[in-house]
Amino acid sequence: MPGVSESDTSGTELVHLDVASGVATITLDSPHNRNALSARLRRELLAHLDAAIADDAVRVIVLTHTGTVFCAGMDLKESRGADAQQQGVTEVPRILQTLWDSPTPVIARLSGPARAGGVGIVAACDVAIAAEDATFAFSEVRIGVIPAVISVTVLPRLSARAAHELFLTGETFDAARAAAVGLINRAVPADGLDDEVARYAHMLRLGAPGALAGAKEMLRRARPATMAEDFAEMNTLSACYFAGEEGQEGIRAFGEKRTPSWVPQG
Numbered sequence: 001m002p003g004v005s006e007s008d009t010s011g012t013e014l015v016h017l018d019v020a021s022g023v024a025t026i027t028l029d030s031p032h033n034r035n036a037l038s039a040r041l042r043r044e045l046l047a048h049l050d051a052a053i054a055d056d057a058v059r060v061i062v063l064t065h066t067g068t069v070f071c072a073g074m075d076l077k078e079s080r081g082a083d084a085q086q087q088g089v090t091e092v093p094r095i096l097q098t099l100w101d102s103p104t105p106v107i108a109r110l111s112g113p114a115r116a117g118g119v120g121i122v123a124a125c126d127v128a129i130a131a132e133d134a135t136f137a138f139s140e141v142r143i144g145v146i147p148a149v150i151s152v153t154v155l156p157r158l159s160a161r162a163a164h165e166l167f168l169t170g171e172t173f174d175a176a177r178a179a180a181v182g183l184i185n186r187a188v189p190a191d192g193l194d195d196e197v198a199r200y201a202h203m204l205r206l207g208a209p210g211a212l213a214g215a216k217e218m219l220r221r222a223r224p225a226t227m228a229e230d231f232a233e234m235n236t237l238s239a240c241y242f243a244g245e246e247g248q249e250g251i252r253a254f255g256e257k258r259t260p261s262w263v264p265q266g
Contacts, residue, residue, distance in 0.1 A: 013029065013044060014028070014029055014030040014038070014040055014041045014044050015027065015028055015029065015030075015041060015044035015045045015047075015048050016029055016048075017048040017051060017052060019052070019055065019057065019058060021205075021264055021265075022057060022058060022059035022060065022205050022264035023058070023059070023060045023061075023062060023201050023205070024052035024055065024058040024060070024061045024062070024104075025061075025062045025064060026045070026048050026049065026052060026061060026062070026063050026064070027064050027065060027066060028041065028045070028063075028064070028065040028066070028070070028071060029065070029066045029067075030067075031066055031067030031068070031069070033072070033075060033077075034067065034068075034069035034071075034072035035065050035066075035067060035069055035070065035071045035072060035118070036071070036072045036073060036074065036075040036076075037071065037073065037074050037075055037092065037117050037118075038075040038078055039075075039078060039091075041075075042091040042092065042095060043091070045095060046091065046094060046095055046098065049061070049095070049098050049099070049102070050098070052104065053098070053102050053103065053104050056209075057264075058104055059104065059105075059204065059205045059209060059264055060104065060105055060106075060107065060201045060204045060205055061102065061104050061105070061106045061107070062106075062107045062109055062197060062201060063099075063106060063107065063108050063109065063121070063125060064108075064109040064110075064111075064197075065109075065110070065111070065112070067112070068111075068112045068113075069112045069113050069114075069118075070108075070110040070111070070112050070113060070114045070118055070122070070134070071114050071115070071117065071118025071121055072113075072115050072116075072118060073115045073116030073117040073118050073119075073139070074092075074116065074117050076143070092117060092120075092149050092150075093149055093152070095121065095124075096120055096121065096124045096149070096150065096152065096153050097124075099121065099124035099125055099153075100124045100153055100220075101216075101220075102126075102216075103209070103212070103213030103216065104209075104212075104213075105126045105127065105204045105207075105212055105216070106124075106125040106126050106127075107125060107126070107127045107128070107129065107197060107200055107201060107204075108121065108122045108125035108127070108128040108129070108130075108184075109129055109193065109194075109197045110122065110128070110129070110130040110131065110134045110175075110184075111130075111131045111134065111190060111193055112131070112134055113134055113135045113136065113137075114134070114135075114136050115136070115137050115139050116137075116138060116139050116140055116147065116150070117149075117150055119136055119137075119138060119150060119154065119183070120147070120149065120150025120151075120152075120153050120154055122136075122183065122184065123150070123153040123154040123156075123157045123183060124153040126216070127185050127200050127204075128183070128184035128185055128186075129184065129185060129186045129188065129193065129196050129197050129200065130175040130178065130179075130184050130186070130187055130188075130193075131175065131187070131188065131189070131190040131193050132174070132175050132176065132187045132188060132189055132190065133174075133175070133190060134174075134175045134178075134187075135172050135173065135174055135175070136172070136173055136174075136175075136177075136178050136183065137166075137170060137171065137172040137173065138150075138154075138166050138167050138170060139170050140167075140170070141167070141168065141169075141170050142170040146167075147167055151167075154183070157181075157182045157183055158181050158182055158183060159181055159182065162181035162182075166181075174187075175187035185200075205263060205264055206263055208246040208249075208250060208260065208262050209246075209262060210244070210245075210246050211241060211246055211247075211250075214237075214241060218237070246260075246262065249261055249262070
C-alpha cells in the first residue's frame with residue numbers, strides 16, 4: 001500500500017509527541033496520505049524520537065498512528081523523478097537506526113496496515129503489537145524496486161524462508177502470520193490492542209533504565225568465535241551490572257520488599 005500524498009499546507013504537525021507517567025507516545029498523524037513517509041513526516045518523526053530518547057523522564061516510547069493505516073511506506077508522489085536525497089535515502093536509515101539503537105525501549109502499536117518502509121519501522125522497534133486485522137506486505141518488487149534499506153532491520157527478525165517468500169512475492173499477510181514469522185510479538189483483537197500495549201509499557205517501566213539499555217546493547221553485539229570467550233565477556237559484563245548503582249539499588253529493594261527507585265510513580 002504505497003502512500004500517495006496530497007499537499008499539506010496547514011502548518012499543523014504530522015507527528016505528535018506526548019509524555020505522561022514515563023511513557024512517550026509518538027503518533028503518526030498524516031491520514032490524508034495513509035501516514036506515508038513524506039519528507040515532512042520523516043523530519044518530524046526524527047525530531048520527536050530524538051527528543052523522547054534525550055528525556056530522562058521517558059522510560060518507554062510507544063509509536064502509534066491515527067487513521068486506518070499505520071504507515072504506507074515511502075511517499076511515492078514525492079519520489080517521482082526525485083534524486084536519492086529527496087527519496088529519504090539518508091533520513092530513512094537514520095529513523096530505522098534511531099529506533100533500533102534507542103536505549104529507551106520502543107513499542108510499535110498498529111491498529112491498521114503497514115507496507116514497505118512502514119514494515120521496516122515495525123521491525124526496528126523492540127516490541128510490536130498489532131490488531132488481528134492489521135496486514136503487512138513488502139510491496140516493493142511490485143512497483144519495480146527492492147526492500148533494500150528496510151532489510152537491515154527486517155532480516156534479523158524473519159526466518160530465512162519467510163524473508164525469501166515475502167520479499168519476492170510481495171504478498172499481503174495478516175498479523176497472525178507476522179507474529180508466526182517473528183515480525184511482530186503479538187496479534188490481538190482490535191478491542192484489546194490498547195490494553196496489550198499498556199501491559200507491555202508497564203512491564204518495561206519496571207526495568208532499570210541502564211539495565212534496559214545494556215540488555216539492548218548485549219542483544220545487538222556480535223558473538224565471539226568461541227563459547228569460552230563469550231562466557232568471559234559476559235561474566236565481566238554481569239559483574240559490572242551487579243556492582244553498579246542500579247544493580248545495588250535493585251538488590252536492596254528486593255531485600256527490603258519495596259519498589260526500586262527507578263520505577264516511575266503513577
